[in-house]
Amino acid sequence: MAELREQVKRKFGDAVLSTHADFGDQTVLLRKESALEVMRWLRDDPSMLFNFMMDLTAVDYLGKKPGDQRFEVVYHLYSLKHNHRIRVKAPVAEDDPTIDSVVSIWKGADWFEREAWDLYGIIFKGHPNLKRILLYEEFVGHPLRKEYPIRKRQPLIGPEN
Amino acid sequence: MMKDNRMDLHTEPFVLNMGPSHPATHGTVRFLLKMDGERILHCETEIGYLHRGFEKHCENGTWTQVFPYTDRLNYNSAIQNNVAYALAAEKLLGITGKMPERCTAIRTIMCELARLADHYTGLGASMLELGALTAFLYFVEARELVWDLIESVCGARLTSNYVRIGGLSTDLPEGFAAHTKQVFATNRVFWTEFDKLLTKNRIFLDRMRDTGALSREDSIAFGFTGPLLRAAGVEYDVRKAHPYLMYDQVDFDVPVGFAGDNFDRYLVRMEEINQSIRIVEQVLAKLPSGPINVDDPAVRNPSKEAVKSRMESMIFHFKNTIEGIQIPAGEVYVPTEGSNGEVGFYLVSVGGGKPWKCRVRPPCFALTQAVGEMVKGGFLSDIIPTFDMVNLIGGECDR
Amino acid sequence: MEELDIEAALGDSVILTQVDRIIGWGRKYSFFLYPFITACCGMEFMSVAGPRYDLDRFGAALPRFSPRQADLLFVVGTISHKQAPILTKVYNQMAEPKWVFAFGACVCSGGMYNNYSTVQGIDTILPVDVYVPGCPPRPEMVFDGLIKLQELVQNERSSKWPRGKAPYEPRVKR
Numbered sequence: 001m002a003e004l005r006e007q008v009k010r011k012f013g014d015a016v017l018s019t020h021a022d023f024g025d026q027t028v029l030l031r032k033e034s035a036l037e038v039m040r041w042l043r044d045d046p047s048m049l050f051n052f053m054m055d056l057t058a059v060d061y062l063g064k065k066p067g068d069q070r071f072e073v074v075y076h077l078y079s080l081k082h083n084h085r086i087r088v089k090a091p092v093a094e095d096d097p098t099i100d101s102v103v104s105i106w107k108g109a110d111w112f113e114r115e116a117w118d119l120y121g122i123i124f125k126g127h128p129n130l131k132r133i134l135l136y137e138e139f140v141g142h143p144l145r146k147e148y149p150i151r152k153r154q155p156l157i158g159p160e161n
Numbered sequence: 162m163m164k165d166n167r168m169d170l171h172t173e174p175f176v177l178n179m180g181p182s183h184p185a186t187h188g189t190v191r192f193l194l195k196m197d198g199e200r201i202l203h204c205e206t207e208i209g210y211l212h213r214g215f216e217k218h219c220e221n222g223t224w225t226q227v228f229p230y231t232d233r234l235n236y237n238s239a240i241q242n243n244v245a246y247a248l249a250a251e252k253l254l255g256i257t258g259k260m261p262e263r264c265t266a267i268r269t270i271m272c273e274l275a276r277l278a279d280h281y282t283g284l285g286a287s288m289l290e291l292g293a294l295t296a297f298l299y300f301v302e303a304r305e306l307v308w309d310l311i312e313s314v315c316g317a318r319l320t321s322n323y324v325r326i327g328g329l330s331t332d333l334p335e336g337f338a339a340h341t342k343q344v345f346a347t348n349r350v351f352w353t354e355f356d357k358l359l360t361k362n363r364i365f366l367d368r369m370r371d372t373g374a375l376s377r378e379d380s381i382a383f384g385f386t387g388p389l390l391r392a393a394g395v396e397y398d399v400r401k402a403h404p405y406l407m408y409d410q411v412d413f414d415v416p417v418g419f420a421g422d423n424f425d426r427y428l429v430r431m432e433e434i435n436q437s438i439r440i441v442e443q444v445l446a447k448l449p450s451g452p453i454n455v456d457d458p459a460v461r462n463p464s465k466e467a468v469k470s471r472m473e474s475m476i477f478h479f480k481n482t483i484e485g486i487q488i489p490a491g492e493v494y495v496p497t498e499g500s501n502g503e504v505g506f507y508l509v510s511v512g513g514g515k516p517w518k519c520r521v522r523p524p525c526f527a528l529t530q531a532v533g534e535m536v537k538g539g540f541l542s543d544i545i546p547t548f549d550m551v552n553l554i555g556g557e558c559d560r
Numbered sequence: 561m562e563e564l565d566i567e568a569a570l571g572d573s574v575i576l577t578q579v580d581r582i583i584g585w586g587r588k589y590s591f592f593l594y595p596f597i598t599a600c601c602g603m604e605f606m607s608v609a610g611p612r613y614d615l616d617r618f619g620a621a622l623p624r625f626s627p628r629q630a631d632l633l634f635v636v637g638t639i640s641h642k643q644a645p646i647l648t649k650v651y652n653q654m655a656e657p658k659w660v661f662a663f664g665a666c667v668c669s670g671g672m673y674n675n676y677s678t679v680q681g682i683d684t685i686l687p688v689d690v691y692v693p694g695c696p697p698r699p700e701m702v703f704d705g706l707i708k709l710q711e712l713v714q715n716e717r718s719s720k721w722p723r724g725k726a727p728y729e730p731r732v733k734r
Binding site: 051083111 | 207208209212214216217218221252253255379381382383384385386395397402403491492493494496503505507509511517518520522526527529530531559560
């Protein structure tokens with residue numbers, strides 16, 4: 001039985017940009033346009049059956065990768081039946097930080113995507129309710145981006161805060 | 162006659178705000194409820210009142226400076242977060258196979274003690290909010306005894322900061338096994354008291370049975386893990402699925418419910434308390450001796466005697482503290498079983514002494530998402546047991 | 561109540577000693593707490609109220625979750641910018657005399673969270689009477705703070721009240 005990433009590569013060919021299995025974690029890097037289609041296959045195909053979306057997050061590679069791959073949206077999936085895991089990543093450009101939402105595949109992706117929008121500024125197309133979740137509405141900026149300083153004070157509250 | 166009267170009355174739903182500071186929600190969360198009389202039509206949950214910038218702080222310090230922040234994630238079971246982070250960093254370093262056995266055994270013991278503390282706290286606070294004040298006092302006393310144990314090991318009752326990358330900060334004290342035996346004897350008596358007070362209590366059953374239920378398929382779609390998923394009938398426990406530490410060498414059962422309602426969740430947590438005690442006793446019986454730190458000065462500081470007498474040790478100590486442990490580039494995700502569900506750390510390193518990204522997968526984030534779904538169509542008073550069984554820990558959910 | 565009329569009539573020109581002492585004695589042994597709990601310090605608060613470290617010995621066992629009925633605001637746990645307007649609202653809703661007890665390092669000064677979303681000590685938005693640092697503070701420290709607050713309340717003058725609204729109103733709507 002070939003490794004999971006080999007199977008994905010065989011099925012989707014040029015949608016897969018690269019794969020690796022460092023430290024035993026199967027990882028595939030996809031083109032963001034085909035991410036939704038690949039993940040639907042990952043959930044429904046009988047040899048894959050990734051019914052749990054464990055985690056959805058984003059990483060900001062400012063200065064480490066070129067501007068059109070600055071953000072990477074990372075999905076961690078788990079299959080209850082086959083007891084295997086896979087990590088799916090999709091690079092997102094700095095000037096066009098949009099990607100399709102996977103809420104239609106896993107209901108639980110709702111709040112995770114809102115958090116990625118809140119902290120990184122990545123827009124998920126097709127999300128029913130994309131607003132801030134961990135910070136208040138009047139907050140300006142996306143704090144987990146690398147250029148946001150940690151001690152920056154918002155002008156909205158307190159004379160010394 | 163009364164029926165006709167009711168049909169002629171003009172009624173409309175009203176919005177009720179169960180605000181962030183509420184006596185019956187332990188944790189800050191806000192529910193906006195659209196209600197028709199006593200029935201809930203729609204519930205919108207709002208979190209984020211305790212966002213403290215965990216990830217941003219991790220990116221600002223060295224790998225070892227992350228530990229105090231991980232303590233305050235799930236602050237009821239602080240050591241579990243420490244261990245989960247250390248396991249992830251060690252996997253990234255590639256030294257998982259070189260960890261001494263004593264270190265692994267002690268980490269297992271402390272994780273299970275932390276799970277005990279979390280279940281006592283969660284259930285105790287839930288009983289307080291349901292009105293069973295006596296049960297709350299008993300749970301708090303049981304938890305104090307466990308906290309005495311944790312304090313004897315690492316000095317702090319709650320925020321332990323005990324684990325380090327490549328080992329632990331100190332060894333177990335003398336007489337730990339005897340102290341543990343004494344504590345467990347008392348806690349077993351407490352367990353029978355809780356059982357007598359609650360499990361067959363008419364009022365408790367009325368409030369918990371058939372409230373807040375969520376089906377198996379919905380639980381999986383929402384990303385539930387931990388006691389709530391097991392109460393819905395899915396047998397998934399990271400300790401059995403991907404064994405880590407010493408969980409494959411000890412014998413324990415995983416309680417699984419079938420109805421997915423609040424009463425099953427309560428029963429699952431109560432049984433997990435028993436299983437945790439069983440695990441700790443087994444590990445203590447075969448506790449190996451030996452070092453508690455990995456023998457690599459680039460990862461774990463050498464002992465104080467070595468630092469003060471040998472030049473190389475002092476240089477390693479200095480570099481580890483000022484520049485941080487140098488972890489090569491890569492990314493890793495390590496799942497562990499926390500008391501609320503799967504706590505996973507996703508670490509990204511680009512080389513160097515500081516993490517590039519340190520993400521924790523919060524179990525109660527996924528659980529709180531579904532609270533709106535769980536209480537829809539129920540009574541207002543059903544929110545209390547449902548939300549209590551979710552056991553939202555603000556530090557973990559909002560980070 | 562009668563002493564308020566006396567205060568209003570006499571203002572600052574007359575000092576009442578024995579009456580103030582009796583009122584202070586009554587107030588210090590009958591605090592009604594409003595535990596405004598957010599984070600980890602809440603676990604230590606549960607211990608403080610629990611059977612081993614007993615808050616009832618000080619007469620302060622009964623929490624009142626309505627600001628109108630409480631007089632001691634226990635701020636327990638980190639206050640973020642999203643939470644600050646709610647804290648100020650609760651403080652303004654409380655009836656005087658009222659005291660604020662800052663429980664924990666995050667409340668005293670922001671603790672180890674010096675970042676974009678944590679209030680750096682609630683004394684930037686509220687007047688605080690007792691500061692109990694610690695992360696989290698041990699229950700014995702909390703009692704030390706409570707005893708100090710009791711001394712403060714015993715020696716208060718009636719002309720101190722009313723103190724007025726919180727000095728700074730956070731402008732965030734939520």
